[in-house]
């Protein structure tokens with residue numbers, strides 16, 4: 064099964080590279096008006112003719128869980144006929160066929176259009192379409208077109224650097240490159256936030272981490288594109304050798320971006336998995352309800368503003384430069400620690416969300432688990448008056464108090480699973496993981512909520528008002 068997943072990932076990557084290469088090379092031919100990269104196009108069309116059906120078969124084998132060749136072929140046929148993935152794939156094959164024929168008969172200026180439709184169909188098979196969010200889909204389309212035109216066009220550009228008159232093409236293409244890379248970076252960030260599940264999803268899931276790698280590579284590519292446009296292109300032909308090397312580096316980074324993109328298409332979007340918050344602190348405005356604490360943070364922010372002005376002064380006024388810099392640093396040294404008030408200690412599961420949907424069945428399962436595991440300390444009604452509570456250093460919490468709603472589900476999950484330390488760091492409540500599984504813990508939380516009479520009017524736990 065793992066071998067199949069890896070094969071699927073590699074094929075997805077190869078198909079992406081071939082499709083982007085085709086679209087980009089056609090775009091360069093169109094812009095240039097000459098026939099640069101003829102044999103590259105023929106190679107890519109031939110590769111795609113093998114890769115697309117191979118990908119479809121492996122995809123079908125993985126969807127239908129088949130092994131033998133005959134079974135897999137049958138599954139592939141079925142996928143083509145009945146599934147959305149299959150219909151989109153069939154449309155893609157047809158469009159690339161049309162692109163090939165138009166290119167042979169009429170040239171690149173015509174063939175880019177069916178190639179573009181094929182790319183759009185590819186984008187339609189991804190995660191963004193599954194969300195049903197129209198803006199997200201438009202952003203993905205812009206992303207795919209810009210990335211393919213620019214990264215996919217690089218090999219053709221590299222070939223064109225040898226041809227006479229390269230300077231004109233380079234001048235045009237480096238502008239296009241810069242424009243594309245900006246579109247790609249902006250749309251990638253928008254998708255990251257939408258599909259990865261916000262900041263916790265970006266920082267706390269495999270999907271989010273892959274997005275971070277991809278955006279990091281894109282930023283490097285942005286630097287390279289700017290270098291080509293503003294440093295190397297104006298100095299042609301003297302800078303030809305440097306430009307060739309730089310374009311090769313850009314191609315290598317571009318392949319890295321496409322590898323990350325293929326991985327993203329295979330992973331479940333971060334918004335669908337529980338994000339593990341990587342830091343022991345999280346940003347929170349909870350303490351800002353307190354006037355004194357809020358004033359402290361505002362003062363620190365004003366001091367930092369003053370330090371910023373001093374730095375500006377240091378740039379403008381030569382004579383007092385060092386005095387200004389040293390004073391600004393001293394102010395920052397004293398001001399920065401006050402921003403601690405914006406950070407609260409946090410458990411890794413803080414942003415986890417319940418998977419139960421708060422059903423009657425779940426509440427009932429929670430009630431049973433409560434009687435068996437918690438009642439001894441927290442008491443029959445949950446007021447913290449169980450038989451074991453007597454003589455405890457720190458009394459068990461009253462689970463019927465309004466305070467319960469100050470804690471989001473992810474925090475309650477952590478305490479029930481991993482226990483609660485007292486003020487001295489010694490555990491006062493034991494952790495119940497792995498004795499209780501995830502589902503049981505979420506059910507327990509449902510029971511605690513149903514058993515607590517102080518439900519907030521809008522049904523949203525109080526603590527969550529601050530974070531959303």
Ligand code: HEC
Pocket residue numbers: 432433436437438439440441451455457458459460462466467470475478479483484485486491492493495507
């Ligand atoms: C050995 C006794 C003991 C058992 C058993 C126990 N708890 Fe606790 N629990 C405590 C103590 C003591 C505290 C208070 C800790 C503190 O205030 O620092 C507490 C606190 C809590 C809190 C935090 C409430 C809040 O608003 O701060 C929750 C939630 C909780 N327990 C749930 C449970 C659940 C669910 C179970 C059963 C799976 C359970 N406890 C079993 C002793 C226990």
